[in-house]
Amino acid sequence: MPNTKRRRLFVRGAAATLAATLGATALAACGSSDEDSAESGPVSLTYWTWTPGMDKVVDLWNKGEGKKDQITVTVKKQASGDTLVTKILTAHKAGKAPDLVQAEYQALPTLVSNDALADIGKNVGDAKSKFADGVWQQTTLGTDAVYAVPQDIGPMMFYYRADLFEKYGLTVPTTWEQFAATARALKEKAPDTDLTTFSANDSGLFAGLAQQAGAKWWTTSGDKWNVGINDAATKKVADFWGGLVKEGAIDNQPMYTPAWNKALNTGKQIAWVSAVWAPGTLTTAAPDTKGKWAMAPLPQWSADENVTGSWGGSSTAVTTDSEHKDAAARFAAWLNTDGDALNALAKESGIYPASTSAQLSGAFTTPPDYFSNQADFYTTAAKIAKTTAPSAWGPNVNVAYTTFKDAFGAAAKDKSDFSAALDKMQADTVADMKKQGFEVSE
């Protein structure tokens, strides 16, 4: 394809150094917000979010900070997930996207490459200093621009049934090698019991595990994208889990099913690789085992490492359709950095804040109800959150995720080769990017 249309954004995003010289022209493409900085008079903003209780948090703004400046925000509650990204892009096509949207980190490149998100770098003040570098970097996509303010994060952790580990004489694994040994040891002692399962129905889990291993699925060099979904780090992760499934050391049934809930609730599965939000899930999935679980850092690939991946998390972004980008950006910054706002978010919505100062204050001084036995739950969580590896999202994460579900779902079911599934994920993702008109280096 000699005449491939280049997508403006990512070419710009790639060439951060080039942008120093060419930046002015490139950045102008993305609705600069200079012109409306001196606005006055009442401003009314709409905000699409799926966070429960967000209306109550926004009330704090409408009655306090926002009232002074006559900026009123209206929450329009949405369902989360990839479908919301499609909805935002459809609305954007008609020029009718709301002023503010909630977006998962991995959705940001898709939104930005469709020119749906505004650069709010000038309006968010010193917000950068409130977040860990690895988190902030996800909202800049490695450019000089800022496309969103981080809201919540999902650092990954290892959850296990403390009582059953003791009963079976198992120790908490600190490396993946020990993890495999633990799984095998458990199989010997209790053949009906599994340490955990490999589930392909939430791609975020695998992406997080690959991220921990140092994978960089999407990177850019010059004008081109490199897709490294089947890079060495991810292969290592895929082969590790594929091997465990094949030898029968762990289960291969998907999670979030009634059967999975039952397995957790009855002690048929005694551990879960998950993220900081797991207490909420466990509360509904395994209500009878409350107080019997404990949390530990994720096992590492080598004993001297200390990194984790992230699974989930979202940010607040301002759309290019907004007529009041300044006001919207100020609200986004307030929502995710102001102490009162973050306290309310934790209380009303149960989110785990991206802001580092909020991770140890307010609601996070006591452990979650389900983990009342582990007093230092949130202190440990905050320490783990600091070790989050940087992530590298690209413009078609949804395609990679869908292929993952299909290919790995089938591979887990048949106990077949995981690296073949990984190669398929790579091939499909690259093919889709080329089809969309991105330049991809081979």
Next chain:
Amino acid sequence: MSSLAVQKASSATGTQGTARRRPPLRGRIALVPTIALLLGAVYCLLPVAWVVIASTKSGSELFSTFTFLPGSGFTDNVHDLNAYRDGIYWRWMANSGLYAVLGALLSTAVSAFSGYALATYRFRGRESLFNVLLAGVLMPPIILAIPQYLLMAKADLTDSYWAVLLPQILSPYGVYLARIYAAAAVPSDVVEAGRMDGASEWRIFTRVALPMMVPGMVTVFLFQFVAIWNNFLLPYIMLSDDEKFPITLGLFTLLEQGANTPALYTLVITGAFLAVIPLVALFLVIQRFWSLDLLSGAVKS
């Protein structure tokens, strides 16, 4: 539910000719068809039974007790559903009712007008118009949702009740059915007789033809009602304000609350169960209109 309507409708139109068959042999049941029908019934009713039983289970019983063992939490579930965001569930239910009743009525009216016109009048382009409509029947409404959104956005009507109502008023299938039905049920002799007596075309339609078309129009109404009640994608694309959501969309937001919030399974299941009740009630009430057509023949031969 809608398959019921088809069976009813087809038997309604087909009975006159085949009514006088030999009486079936006594004491013998056709085994294979009976088993096939029973299997079909089980296949259709099992999920319904599941919803009914699951809605009685409390959060802790839902995944831990035997699937078809009723639980003890039904009143609590309804109570929680009532309490969820100040009873927004009932608002969704009312919205669904509004979209479905008004949308189905308007759609039935449009179908009746156009079906009658296509069946009774001869005009240039009639067949090509009808063929376009037939093509419309083959077009799944889902692929039209996004173009319709872009059109509505041009008219500044997105995120309004009209955005959901307007696209559903014209139902190609409804027009198709109305034409077929009008052609079969309204004899041209009757229309001619009306003209001879000096009645206006409007009067002939409303006083003579329409009463004959009632059973067919009931079918169209039910089809549209169920289609609108169950519609998901169109309101999903059109609406952003959850005060205007229909029940399908509302339940979806309860299910997809983001990773860090557990899905409200018990609320969704109870909500789904309660949302089926109006549909069942509607079918039970309206069913009797179908049998009317056997008695309402106009031209006695």
